[in-house]
Structures are given as C-alpha cells and as structure tokens.
Amino acid sequence: xxxxxxxxxxxxxxxxxxxxxxxxxxxxxxxxxxxxxxxxxxxxxxxxxxxxxxxxxxxxxxxxxxxxxxxxxxxxxxxxxxxxxxxxxxxxxxxxxxxxxxxxxxxxxxxxxxxxxxxxxxxxxxxxxxxxxxxxxxxxxxxxxxxxxxxxxxxxxxxxxxxxxxxxxxxxxxxxxxxxxxxxxxxxxxxxxxxxxxxxxxxxxxxxxxxxxxxxxxxxxxxxxxxxxxxxxxxxxxxxxxxxxxxxxxxxxxxxxxxxxxxxxxxxxxxxxxxxxxxxxxxxxxxxxxxxxxxxxxxxxxxxxxxxxxxxxxxxxxxxxxxxxxxxxxxxxxxxxxxxxxxxxxxxxxxxxxxxxxxxxxxxxxxxxxxxxxxxxxxxxxxxxxxxxxxxxxxxxxxxxxxxxxxxxxxxxxxxxxxxxxxxxxxxxxxxxxxxxxxxxxxxxxxxxxxxxxxxxxxxxxxxxxxxxxxxxxxxxxxxxxxxxxxxxxxxxxxxxxxxxxxxxxxxxxxxxxxxxxxxxxxxxxxxxxxxxxxxxxxxxxxxxxxxxxxxxxxxxxxxxxxxxxxxxxxxxxxxxxxxxxxxxxxxxxxxxxxxxxxxxxxxxxxxxxxxxxxxxxxxxxxxxxxxxxxxxxxxxxxxxxxxxxxxxxxxxxxxxxxxxxxxxxxxxxxxxxxxxxxxxxxxxxxxxxxxxxxxxxxxxxxxxxxxxxxxxxxxxxxxxxxxxxxxxx
Ligand code: GLA
Numbered sequence: 114x115x116x117x118x119x120x121x122x123x124x125x126x127x128x129x130x131x132x133x134x135x136x137x138x139x140x141x142x143x144x145x146x147x148x149x150x151x152x153x154x155x156x157x158x159x160x161x162x163x164x165x166x167x168x169x170x171x172x173x174x175x176x177x178x179x180x181x182x183x184x185x186x187x188x189x190x191x192x193x194x195x196x197x198x199x200x201x202x203x204x205x206x207x208x209x210x211x212x213x214x215x216x217x218x219x220x221x222x223x224x225x226x227x228x229x230x231x232x233x234x235x236x237x238x239x240x241x242x243x244x245x246x247x248x249x250x251x252x253x254x255x256x257x258x259x260x261x262x263x264x265x266x267x268x269x270x271x272x273x274x275x276x277x278x279x280x281x282x283x284x285x286x287x288x289x290x291x292x293x294x295x296x297x298x299x300x301x302x303x304x305x306x307x308x309x310x311x312x313x314x315x316x317x318x319x320x321x322x323x324x325x326x327x328x329x330x331x332x333x334x335x336x337x338x339x340x341x342x343x344x345x346x347x348x349x350x351x352x353x354x355x356x357x358x359x360x361x362x363x364x365x366x367x368x369x370x371x372x373x374x375x376x377x378x379x380x381x382x383x384x385x386x387x388x389x390x391x392x393x394x395x396x397x398x399x400x401x402x403x404x405x406x407x408x409x410x411x412x413x414x415x416x417x418x419x420x421x422x423x424x425x426x427x428x429x430x431x432x433x434x435x436x437x438x439x440x441x442x443x444x445x446x447x448x449x450x451x452x453x454x455x456x457x458x459x460x461x462x463x464x465x466x467x468x469x470x471x472x473x474x475x476x477x478x479x480x481x482x483x484x485x486x487x488x489x490x491x492x493x494x495x496x497x498x499x500x501x502x503x504x505x506x507x508x509x510x511x512x513x514x515x516x517x518x519x520x521x522x523x524x525x526x527x528x529x530x531x532x533x534x535x536x537x538x539x540x541x542x543x544x545x546x547x548x549x550x551x552x553x554x555x556x557x558x559x560x561x562x563x564x565x566x567x568x569x570x571x572x573x574x575x576x577x578x579x580x581x582x583x584x585x586x587x588x589x590x591x592x593x594x595x596x597x598x599x600x601x602x603x604x605x606x607x608x609x610x611x612x613x614x615x616x617x618x619x620x621x622x623x624x625x626x627x628x629x630x631x632x633x634x635x636x637x638x639x640x641x642x643x644x645x646x647x648x649x650x651x652x653x654x655x656x657x658x659x660x661x662x663x664x665x666x667x668x669x670x671x672x673x674x675x676x677x678x679x680x681x682x683x684x685x686x687x688x689x690x691x692x693x694x695x696x697x698x699x700x701x702x703x704x705x706x707x708x709x710x711x712x713x714x715x716x717x718x719x720x721x722x723x724x725x726x727x728x729x730x731x732x733x734x735x736x737x738x739x740x741x742x743x744x745x746x747x748x749x750x751x752x753x754x755x756x757x758x759x760x761x762x763x764x765x766x767x768x769x770x771x772x773x774x775x776x777x778x779x780x781x782x783x784x785x786x787x788x789x790x791x792x793x794x795x796x797x798x799x800x801x802x803x804x805x806x807x808x809x810x811x812x813x814x815x816x817x818x819x820x821x822x823x824x825x826x827x828x829x830x831x832x833x834x835x836x837x838x839x840x841x842x843x
Pocket of ligand 1 (some may be wrong): 450480481490527592594640641642643657661662
C-alpha cells in the first residue's frame with residue numbers, strides 16, 4: 114500500500130519504490146512534515162524534531178507552556194500566516210473583518226484509490242498506474258477556511274504530486290491573496306538550489322547556488338512561465354553530482370505567473386513553497402466557493418541529478434504528455450519560417466515541400482504569415498482566415514497538394530494575441546487586455562487577448578475549428594510571442610481584476626482541451642518565441658514544444674542540456690537550420706546540426722530547394738539515421754556525460770535503452786584545439802558483464818569497460834565536428 118495511516122502514531126507514510134514521505138499530526142493538530150527521503154523501515158522520524166526554545170519565535174496559545182515547540186521552526190506541510198511562522202507563508206488571506214491571519218490545523222483525511230482530476234487545470238495523469246491519493250483537510254476555524262492538501266503517490270515512478278484546494282466553509286467572503294500548491298520543509302542538510310534561468314534565445318541555463326540564510330525566489334510575472342525562470346527547482350546536496358547525492362525536485366505544472374521560493378531559516382532548515390505568483394493575484398471566495406491551485410510534481414532521489422532527471426523524464430513522457438505519443442511516431446517536419454519568413458506564396462511552400470518529401474521529410478509546417486493582413490509582424494493577429502492573395506486556392510488547395518506528396522500538413526497560430534491593426538480589434542477592442550485609463554504597453558506591436566472572457570475563447574475555438582474543418586491539417590504550432598501587461602479584463606468587475614491572470618491561463622487550457630477533444634488526432638506543438646512557455650502545463654496538451662528561437666547548433670547544446678534536467682528529449686522541438694545561422698552568424702557542419710537536432714523531435718527549418726545535391730544526400734541519410742534511432746531517443750534514459758571542465762571543449766550525451774541492449778552516444782566539439790587532449794567518454798546505463806559492439810567497427814567491449822574505463826575518441830579536425838557512436842549488446 115503506497116499510503117498508510119497509523120492511527121496510534123497519527124502518522125502518514127507515503128511510499129514509492131525508492132522514497133518515503135512522512136506526515137504527522139501533533140497533539141494540537143499541527144500537520145508536521147516528518148520526513149522525505151529513503152525508506153526508514155517504518156520508523157516514526159519525529160524523533161529528529163528537537164525541542165529548542167528559540168528567542169523571538171513565539172508559541173501558539175496551546176503551546177504557551179511548551180516553548181520548545183514554535184511553529185517558526187517546526188517542519189510543516191503547509192504554513193499559515195500571521196500567527197507566528199515567520200518563514201514563507203503558503204497562504205495569504207483577507208477575512209471579512211480585515212484580518213490577515215490564518216492558522217491551519219488538521220480536520221480530517223481521506224485515502225482514495227487513483228487520482229482525482231483538478232477542475233480546469235492540467236494534472237499528471239494516473240492512467241492505470243499504481244496511484245493512491247491522500248487528502249488532508251486543514252481548517253482555520255476562526256475564518257472558516259479549509260485547505261485540502263492533495264498528495265498523489267505514483268509508487269513506481271518515485272513521484273508525489275501535490276495541489277491544494279481552498280474551500281470557504283464560512284458564510285462570509287474570504288479573499289485569497291496567496292494560494293500555494295505545495296510546501297516542502299527539509300529539516301537538515303547543506304543544500305544547493307538549482308534553477309533554470311535564461312532569456313529569449315537562451316532558455317533554461319542551469320544556475321546552481323549554495324543556500325545561505327535568506328530567501329531565493331524563482332518566478333515569473335509575465336503571464337507565461339517564461340524564458341527567464343522556468344517553474345522547476347532542484348534542491349541537492351552541496352556535493353551532489355550527476356551520480357551522487359540527495360536531490361529533491363519541485364516542478365510546477367503551470368503556464369502562467371509562478372513563484373517558487375526557497376528559504377533557509379535560522380535553524381538551518383530549508384523551506385520550498387511553490388505556486389501561483391501572488392503578484393497580480395487575488396481570488397474572492399464567496400461562501401462555499403472552492404479554489405484549486407495548479408499541481409506540483411515532487412520527486413526525491415538519493416542518487417544524484419541524473420536519476421532525478423530520469424524520474425521527471427519518465428513521468429512527463431508517460432503521465433504528463435498524452436501517453437499515446439509513446440506509441441505513435443511523430444513526423445519529421447520541415448518548417449518554412451527561417452526559409453521564407455513572411456515572404457512566401459503557395460507555390461514556394463509546395464516547392465519546399467516537394468524537395469523535402471523527396472528527402473524523407475514527413476510533414477510541411479506553414480508558419481506565420483498565412484492569414485489576415487500579415488506581411489510583417491505589425492498586423493493581422495486575430496484574423497484567423499486565410500490570405501488568398503498570398504495563398505491562391507487557400508489552405509484546402511495547399512494541404513491537398515502537400516497531401517499528394519505523401520506529407521502531412523501543419524499550420525502556425527498565435528491564438529491568444531491580437532494586433533491593433535486587425536479586423537478583430539476594430540470589431541472588439543474590448544477583447545484585448547487593456548487598462549482602461551492607459552495606453553497599452555506594446556511588444557512586437559501586438560496586444561494580448563482576454564482569455565478570461567468566454568466569448569474570446571469561443572471565437573478562437575470557432576475560427577480554428579473552421580480552418581481545421583476546411584483543410585487537411587494534422588498539426589498546429591501554437592505560439593505566444595509576448596509577455597503580458599495591462600492585465601485588466603473589461604468583462605470582469607473591478608473587484609475581480611486580481612483574478613484575470615489566472616483566469617487567462619484557465620481560458621487557454623480550456624481552449625486547448627476543447628480543440629483536442631474535438632480533433633483527437635490533432636497534434637499541437639507549443640511555442641512562445643521558442644521556449645518561453647516550456648512547462649509541464651503546456652506539455653499536458655502538447656507532446657512537444659519549440660525549445661528555442663535560437664537554432665544555432667552550438668548554442669542549442671547549452672539550451673537543450675539545461676532543458677534536459679527536467680524535461681525529456683521527446684518534448685524538445687529541435688530543427689536543422691541554415692548555416693551561417695540566422696541568430697548567431699556561426700557556420701557549423703550539416704552533420705553537427707543533425708546530431709544536435711536529433712536530440713529532440715527533429716525537423717528542418719531552411720530552404721531545402723537551395724541545397725546542393727551533396728547536402729540533400731546528407732539530409733536523406735540524416736533522416737534515415739533519425740528514424741533508425743527514433744524509439745531509442747524517445748524512450749531511453751538520457752545521460753549527460755561530461756563534467757564542467759570537459760564541457761568547455763566538448764559536449765557528450767547518451768541515450769541508453771532501458772533494457773540496456775543499446776546506447777547511442779553523441780559528441781560535439783565546441784572548441785577545436787591543436788594537439789588536443791584525448792577525449793574520454795565514460796558511458797552509463799549499460800550491463801556490466803555484457804559485450805557491446807561499436808556499430809560499423811570490430812570493436813567489442815564489455816559494459817563495465819565502457820562505463821568505468823571509457824571510450825577514447827580522437828575526433829575530426831575543423832570547426833564544430835561531431836560524432837554519433839552506436840553500441841549494441843551482443
Ligand atoms: C516565434 C516562433 C518562431 C516563429 C515566429 C513567427 O518567434 O518561435 O518559430 O514561428 O514566432 O512569427
């Protein structure tokens with residue numbers, strides 16, 4: 114049983130294959146976080162919570178004579194506010210009488226087989242896995258607020274998901290000013306926090322920092338999860354490496370304003386609180402109203418960063434993304450964006466598709482510029498009807514022509530946006546998020562639609578459905594090309610304006626859900642100026658997300674590696690683009706661009722009609738290679754193989770089959786050097802005493818030799834050479 118409640122000890126034990134999580138209700142109803150780590154063999158870990166009287170850390174009234182037990186230092190499951198825990202609060206309230214205090218105590222609990230859905234929000238899917246859910250209801254009796262803490266234990270996946278449902282059980286209004294999804298108090302340890310920061314064209318760069326007694330905040334208030342700070346943090350042993358050390362992960366399954374706070378307190382404990390960013394958030398709970406937070410995906414491993422990544426990769430590809438993509442091969446695509454930008458005709462697209470189909474490409478994706486008046490990025494967003502001047506015969510003709518080539522057809526949309534210069538804005542200026550008394554802040558000359566308004570959602574559903582009904586379209590690239598400002602909905606009363614940011618995200622999720630229900634074979638690729646909305650919330654709807662607008666293979670090494678800490682390669686949209694690269698001007702060999710793009714969903718984004726015959730022949734081979742390794746790349750365990758020093762010169766990463774039958778090692782040299790040091794690659798994830806043949810050679814080595822001795826390579830000369838080595842168990 115994954116969840117056990119021991120009535121006599123008031124102890125909950127949540128067990129996965131390799132971890133245990135303990136919760137204990139104390140004598141005054143505080144819900145104490147007892148432990149999260151390796152299995153304890155049924156030991157109540159509360160013996161670790163020592164009674165220490167700390168100055169200026171007060172005591173709840175019932176504990177006034179028990180000064181060693183202050184909520185300011187006790188590890189808890191969900192902190193209240195205003196009653197003596199000065200660390201990060203999990204909740205913020207304003208009660209009818211203006212009081213801002215909340216003292217949450219145990220009320221009841223329930224253990225449920227399986228996992229309930231979260232209304233309106235994406236959540237990790239239980240399918241038929243071994244999943245059990247614990248719901249602990251906390252209550253503040255004075256203001257009549259319940260916080261129901263949901264813990265779903267994915268036993269075989271070493272994951273615990275969490276979310277919170279707030280219920281107003283009073284007969285008066287309560288305003289929620291903060292509503293965290295999950296809190297984790299880790300009592301001991303010397304920790305580093307790792308988060309993934311970046312910018313447009315350089316997303317998710319690992320940033321690792323030793324924790325000191327302060328608060329670290331990873332957040333976004335851009336209305337999207339953002340290029341700048343991904344909603345995923347790791348807490349790891351100060352000495353943790355890829356293969357060693359305690360690691361905790363906290364990932365928020367949310368695509369809007371998020372906040373993950375990490376605090377090390379006076380006593381050396383560490384608290385993580387994750388949830389919706391409270392800036393620009395307040396939610397009015399009328400009597401008996403409920404509010405559900407987004408879900409957080411939590412994991413623990415004693416075995417280093419690599420194992421933590423594997424846990425997240427497994428849960429995301431099998432339980433966050435639609436699991437059907439574990440069986441359906443997704444097409445190798447070609448996208449016209451970097452080939453033509455806005456300057457194309459139907460004939461040009463057909464030409465590209467024709468050449469690409471001869472090379473083995475399976476889908477043509479028509480990017481921005483096919484609709485309304487859209488010859489540059491200043492107009493047309495919102496007018497989702499085809500521009501027949503540009504595309505004679507419309508999308509029907511184009512998709513038919515592409516179909517005749519044996520290819521699928523995909524189309525770009527940016528549904529949540531609107532240009533001032535569009536028919537939609539002229540007809541419905543009130544559908545844009547605009548503060549009534551200000552000029553809107555512009556970005557790419559566009560504004561953001563009010564997705565909290567059901568009429569906007571209906572309009573988009575109808576427009577997109579019409580396009581999907583009229584032509585043969587199997588894929589949508591769903592873009593989002595600016596951060597949100599002027600968050601004000603003309604559709605909501607003044608007092609509800611604090612709800613708009615979250616209602617926006619709910620509107621987007623609802624639209625995605627409706628479209629996927631209506632078109633079950635449609636595949637949606639997420640995008641936001643590349644990877645500005647690369648998060649588990651979007652992955653619930655989109656099995657892949659365009660990882661970055663930076664298509665330079667060498668920069669992509671860093672971007673894709675950073676992404677790999679939390680997200681599997683099967684979700685990483687990655688294309689071979691032109692050389693010199695359009696973002697950096699760097700020239701790289703076609704082979705290297707192929708190796709890097711293959712560590713993703715793989716496709717092309719260049720004008721193949723302009724390629725030489727030699728290059729075309731190489732592309733043909735690349736596609737064959739990718740198809741040969743497709744399932745290995747999609748389903749295997751991913752290993753980052755180089756240390757920090759080696760990474761200055763080269764990167765190497767590996768896909769090892771879960772049954773250890775084969776492994777594909779990829780190497781790209783970033784810096785060519787004269788008289789260079791030998792590069793030794795130590796493989797991982799092999800069977801020690803099995804023999805492996807390096808394909809294309811007579812080299813046969815044991816798994817142990819390859820893992821502990823390594824494989825020495827002397828790679829070709831020139832700029833940015835690369836290699837792929839395929840080892841097959843004999
Ligand atoms: C974003 C995307 C690009 C492309 C452009 C079109 O930047 O990330 O791939 O679709 O929009 O405007």
